[in-house]
Amino acid sequence: MIKFILRNIWRFVILVILQIVIFNNIQFSGYINPYIYVLFILLLPFETPKWLLILSSFLLGLSIDIFSNTLGMHAAACVFMAFMRPHVLQYISPREGYEASSLPRISYYGFNWFIKYSITLILAHHIFLFYIEVFTFSGYFFTLSRALLSSLFSIILIVFSQYVIYRK
Amino acid sequence: MRTLVKFFLRYYYFLLFLTFEIFSIFLVIENNNYQKTLFLNSANFFSGNIYKGIANLTSYINLKQTNEELSAENTRLNNILKNSYKTNEISLLEIYDSTYFQQYTTTAAQVINNSVNRQNNYLTIDKGEKQGISPEMAVISPKGIVGIVTNVSNNFASVISILNTNMRISAMIKKNGCFGSLVWDGKNYRETILKDIPNHVKINIGDTIITSGYSSIFPKGKLIGVISDFKQKKGGNFYLITVKLSTNFKKLSYVYVIGNFLKQEQKDLEKISEND
Incomplete structure (x- = not known):
């Protein structure tokens, strides 16, 4: 149990560092920016208490905010994503439900399940984030296209990372 | 009372979500005004030092180009030095000239954090209050203008870039x-x-x-x-x-911060005119 918690804390720290050091500097054509740190929320175990889910997502967003001068924006998007997670999990659950002590990963539930899971949540996070950043609905197609393009890159990187780091 | 407790227990997840969401959006609105001084920005001690470390590493990548830019600027400055002109006059008379006095100061600084992909972009530079930087100083690069200093800490300053939708x-x-x-x-x-x-x-x-x-x-x-x-x-x-x-x-890697000695005087004067 302790090992489990420590592992998640490590993942939190490493993802925040990776995001601010590397991925915030990857900017395709000026305004597409992948946000891979949401992988932390995606990979939290199924049994995570709901209050902890929201609280840890808030802290995750806040730490990204502090480093990128966007106080509140990432926090708001992460909290929204965390709120959506149980609903999405319920909606796409396999017929026999989730096994005890399994994790939301490709190695347990397959590629199709994981891609559905990550696309829904990452889209929710990115669209929320980009709209709260411009804080207006004027030019909403432009904002939407930025959000969709960035989501695409995030999804590719996150799915790719699953094959590179979490091989069985 | 019991129904109230029941209600809270039933919807605690949604209420928790609402609380955090409202708090986050409150933070966004509260800090939207870029002139507000706040502690949690990239100029604070902790994140400033981390960014400085990163910048030290990454500056090597741009070293060649930076050197070229700096040497080009040095050449230009050398060319306008008094030493590089030969005088035609036979004797020079030194006169204390009170017509000219210094209006602008320049400090060189290194950019340690930068972004171009957001709607409101900021930079962080490695000079702060101790090096004589104060808010509302201008920041330029050898090639053109960059932005205006917004917040300063002891050793760092954050700069609002002209790539910021709040900037005019x-x-x-x-x-x-x-x-x-x-x-x-x-x-x-x-x-x-x-x-x-x-x-x-x-x-x-x-x-x-x-x-x-x-x-x-x-x-x-x-x-x-x-x-x-x-x-x-x-x-x-x-x-x-x-x-x-x-x-x-x-x-961007090196920038100049420009201070105006006469800014206060101009502002005071304009304030008087506004009140009329």
Whole structure:
């Protein structure tokens, strides 16, 4: 149990560092920016208490905010994503439900399940984030296209990372 | 009472979500005003030092280009030094001249954090209060203007970039002196929009845009960029001019911070006139 918690804390720290050091500097054509740190929320175990889910997502967003001068924006998007997670999990659950002590990963539930899971949540996070950043609905197609393009890159990187780091 | 407790227990997840969401959005709105001093920004001690470490590593990548830029600027400065001119006069008389006195100071600084992809971009530089940096100083690069200092800590300062949708700068067309305001539309990091230039003024693609010096922050005549495109709004009296910036914000590494000794004097005077 302790090992489990420590592992998640490590993942939190490493993802925040990776995001601010590397991925915030990857900017395709000026305004597409992948946000891979949401992988932390995606990979939290199924049994995570709901209050902890929201609280840890808030802290995750806040730490990204502090480093990128966007106080509140990432926090708001992460909290929204965390709120959506149980609903999405319920909606796409396999017929026999989730096994005890399994994790939301490709190695347990397959590629199709994981891609559905990550696309829904990452889209929710990115669209929320980009709209709260411009804080207006004027030019909403432009904002939407930025959000969709960035989501695409995030999804590719996150799915790719699953094959590179979490091989069985 | 029991129904109330039941209600809270039933919907605690949604209520928790609402609480955190409202708090986050409160933070966004509270800090939207970029002039507000806040502790949790990239100029604070902790994140400032981390960014400095990162910048030390990454500056090696751009070292060659930075060196070239600096040596080009050195050459230019050397060329206008008094030593490089030969005098035709036979004798020189030294006169204490009170007509000229220093108005602007310059401090060199290194950019340690930068972004171009957001709607409101900021930079962090490695000089702060101890090195004489204060808010509302102008920041320029060898190639053109960069932004304005917003917050300072002891050893770092955060700079609002001209690539920020909250930013407005007074700019003028060099050849005829017509001035308008420069804003960024948040789309392309190489281009900004110049507004408020009336239709009757003749402009061409390629005309140089410089700072007007009216705002007491930027000195007059600092390069901003060149006109790359312009159109007239139907039924409007003003052009919509696209300006290609001369500064490449993706490759910034060294900048100069410019302070104005006479800023307070100008501001005080303008305040008196406003009150009339």
